[in-house]
Amino acid sequence: MTENLAFFSQLIVTGLVLGSVYALVALGFVLIYKSTSVLNFAQGELLMLGAYICLALTIQAHIPFVWSFLLTLAFSFAFGLLVERTILRPMIGESIISVIMITIALSTVMRSIIQIIWGTETKVFPQIFSDEPIYFLGLFVAEIHLFSLGFAVICVAMFGLFFKFSSAGLAMRVTAFDQQVAQTMGINIKRIFALAWAISAIVSSIGGIILGNINGISNELAAMGLKVFPCVILGGLDSIIGAIVGGFMIGILENIAGGYLDPILGGGVKELAPFVFLIIILMIKPYGLFGKKLIERL
């Protein structure tokens, strides 16, 4: 294999890993948007919170990683329910702007509280995965990368099954499509809203834990919340499949752009590329790849 091709494949693989995390977080974002029509600007903070909780349980409470991971998921579920019940539910029926403002406020408050508790310096997980790269399909891949990719794919597949076959999943899709129809079927839409937040918090914290294991945990994790915007805009704001595809595509794109352009431009392209892409998508395909074309009538 030539040097160039190896470099390219390496970029693709790390892009896939990053993309899988984006896909998870974007899935959470779209879930909330679709079923409750709330744009959640605190998605990144949900991710950060999950990462910190897991870290605290592992390091400070000395719980084995697997258990602290599961505990974190349980915590996120409860936290999602709590946020929906106390902050979002009173806002039902308020204007979109005020609901968005509430989520922005929520994001700031959460980030500040996390800083107060855990400080601002970057923390790292104790080594859980070995440093030894694995030879996989002709490439050297870090164990953690392989693990996170596999895990993200499993998660996505599980959610696919959930939405297709479970009663709660179907109810969520009905609610997302038409709340009134959902009510006529005896679906308790308030419970669905709560469930959407809880699931969203869970997938975000999974994303946070994966990223924390790869890059360490710091305040920068919250910026990941903003990265979901290019993903969901690319995939279409109201499409779950779109979020997943968009997540993977943005991850790969970001890595390739970074890998090839950084040496020329002197760094920072990785951060920039998704948002340049965001602007381009909005100009040529404003509804995204899978989004529903909706004509607003005035």
Added chain:
Amino acid sequence: MSPILNVNNIEVIYKDVILVLKGMSLEVNEGKTVTILGNNGAGKTTTLKAISGILKSEDGEVTDGSIEFYGERIDKKYAEDIVRMGIFQVMEGRRVVEDMTVEENLFAGSHTQRNRQKKKQDLEMVYNYFPALGPRKRIMAGYISGGEQQMLVVGRALMSRPRLLLLDEPSMGLSPLLVSEIFKIIKKVSKEQRISILLVEQNARLALSIASHGYVMENGRIVLDDTVEKLMQNEDVKEFYLGLSEVGTKKSYRDVKHYRRRKRWLT
């Protein structure tokens, strides 16, 4: 026999100011089909929404009177609890979930049913009543024809095993042939499953052909109610809802222009 649904002199107000129903009463007996006739804006749909509890999500409220189902008051209950008690409203306009397949739509209709085995049985029952849906079950509901969509929403309602079905204009925008097919099926289902039906229709002739009792609604209240046979004989109903003149022949447009019969009831 006491009626299973008893709407007793209800008043409905939207957004705290708009008075839509002004003392509306009606009864539905077990296993019977009852129809509400009335022109646009009379409050027919609002009546159905008041019964099913959907009204609350539209900022409407039953401010006076009571609604009883099997003797239990339901006018303060939430929609999801009312569905569990056995009332299912099929809303106007074939509101299928377009991005779900036909079968997923049907399964979603059985949300209140926990038992998977029973869900499967009910699914078979729906495919039996609506054979047209079977071959379409894996297709997105947004892509099937209007008639199939109407069958789907009625089938979806059956999945919840309702005692009372509220049907809002099932004939809207469908060809006469399809309409009569769908009505035939509805009649059969109602008879075999002993489901009572409260039907709102613009197509009065059709509605009167399947119902046993009819109410005529105007301006938020009932102005006339009787058995279907008597309603068909009523001069005003003939004139305003069936489009027949007094001798029972079709009326020409010229007569309408020259003379319009005054309604004999007070509104």
